[in-house]
Amino acid sequence: MKIDRKAERVKKIKLSEIRKFFAAARLFPGAINLGIGEPDFTPPKHIIEASEKAMREGKTHYAPTTGIPELLEALARKTRRDYNLSYDSGSEILVTVGAVEAVFLALMATVNLGDEVLFPDPGFVCYEPVIRIAGGVPVPIPLMEENEFRIDAEVVRSLITDRSRVMILNSPHNPTGSVLTYDDLSSLAKLAVEHDLVVISDEVYEKILYNDACHYCVATFPGMRERTVVVNSFSKTYAMTGFRIGFALGPSDIISAMALVHQYTSACVNTPTQYAALAALEGPQDFVYDMVHEFDRRRRLVCRRISEIEGLSCVVPKGAFYVFPNIRAFGMSSERFARFLLEEAKVVVVPGSGFGEHGEGYIRISYATSYENLEEAMNRIERALKSLK
Numbered sequence: 001m002k003i004d005r006k007a008e009r010v011k012k013i014k015l016s017e018i019r020k021f022f023a024a025a026r027l028f029p030g031a032i033n034l035g036i037g038e039p040d041f042t043p044p045k046h047i048i049e050a051s052e053k054a055m056r057e058g059k060t061h062y063a064p065t066t067g068i069p070e071l072l073e074a075l076a077r078k079t080r081r082d083y084n085l086s087y088d089s090g091s092e093i094l095v096t097v098g099a100v101e102a103v104f105l106a107l108m109a110t111v112n113l114g115d116e117v118l119f120p121d122p123g124f125v126c127y128e129p130v131i132r133i134a135g136g137v138p139v140p141i142p143l144m145e146e147n148e149f150r151i152d153a154e155v156v157r158s159l160i161t162d163r164s165r166v167m168i169l170n171s172p173h174n175p176t177g178s179v180l181t182y183d184d185l186s187s188l189a190k191l192a193v194e195h196d197l198v199v200i201s202d203e204v205y206e207k208i209l210y211n212d213a214c215h216y217c218v219a220t221f222p223g224m225r226e227r228t229v230v231v232n233s234f235s236k237t238y239a240m241t242g243f244r245i246g247f248a249l250g251p252s253d254i255i256s257a258m259a260l261v262h263q264y265t266s267a268c269v270n271t272p273t274q275y276a277a278l279a280a281l282e283g284p285q286d287f288v289y290d291m292v293h294e295f296d297r298r299r300r301l302v303c304r305r306i307s308e309i310e311g312l313s314c315v316v317p318k319g320a321f322y323v324f325p326n327i328r329a330f331g332m333s334s335e336r337f338a339r340f341l342l343e344e345a346k347v348v349v350v351p352g353s354g355f356g357e358h359g360e361g362y363i364r365i366s367y368a369t370s371y372e373n374l375e376e377a378m379n380r381i382e383r384a385l386k387s388l389k
Contacts, residue, residue: 065259072093104134116161201229238288327361
């Protein structure tokens with residue numbers, strides 16, 4: 001008889017659909033991967049050199065738990081510059097192992113057993129599992145295509161109970177590319193204040209915006225700075241996904257609690273990477289502009305091609321580097337549809353169901369790959385879908 005040694009907290013956690021299809025793609029040589037959410041760019045030379053320089057200078061030892069002072073101070077300057085918000089570098093900023101750890105730490109620091117946590121659905125794959133690990137009760141906020149996949153404050157109001165503790169926001173949004181407007185955030189902020197909610201605001205795509213879309217940091221709204229943990233990362237803005245470095249900004253009581261958990265799980269973020277992040281913040285920013293310009297070119301290609309394929313449609317994304325096409329006309333589950341594209345078109349996409357119950361009927365396409373790859377992938381998708389007729 002086999003003994004089940006797994007803890008109850010992990011039994012409801014499933015393998016990420018992103019990782020599942022990424023692994024399956026290896027069985028299909030020549031497959032084009034539109035599933036992974038990371039820039040296909042290499043960080044600028046000065047960022048890489050800063051990491052190398054730190055190692056050559058012997059900066060290879062443990063860093064302070066919250067982060068090296070130079071980086072903490074640079075993050076404080078960035079936040080003043082971008083949002084006119086002041087955070088104390090010694091008590092209100094924490095450097096983390098990517099944004100995922102920051103979300104994990106924020107939930108571990110604020111959620112008691114049985115507390116309800118509201119989060120967007122569809123939404124980033126880590127939210128629900130980490131809520132469960134923290135002992136919280138996940139409460140999905142349905143995002144609807146007719147509302148451009150933006151969070152509707154009145155829907156949130158209908159979901160709030162006496163046990164509601166935390167609300168997670170994400171704008172620009174993964175997986176849909178939606179961007180919350182000023183009015184959206186103003187309404188959500190008023191709800192958070194009214195019901196005394198902690199807000200974890202995942203803003204990792206803050207610099208990846210198109211046309212007239214604007215990013216607003218929710219902590220700037222009345223009553224929000226003292227109840228908001230702003231989560232961000234160097235991964236998307238500077239193409240530093242493999243460096244695994246993010247940060248959190250928030251009130252000192254929450255940040256200190258997060259640092260306690262961080263101390264006993266990661267101890268600190270590796271030191272040379274912190275110097276690379278410092279160089280990213282303080283160096284030239286033209287790389288970011290050029291990368292976003294290229295993403296925009298790819299976005300327009302993919303959206304145009306989707307509009308030309310019978311049965312597919314999409315909301316044009318305003319941020320991030322994803323599009324979330326509606327596939328309901330084909331009468332398949334999103335997982336079956338993604339499997340069909342992998343087997344028949346040799347194109348990797350992610351089923352919308354992997355991002356939550358309300359992602360069913362959609363797939364996520366990442367256009368963080370070359371323009372040429374995208375052209376070929378869309379040609380393959382069109383041919384494969386025509387074969388279904």
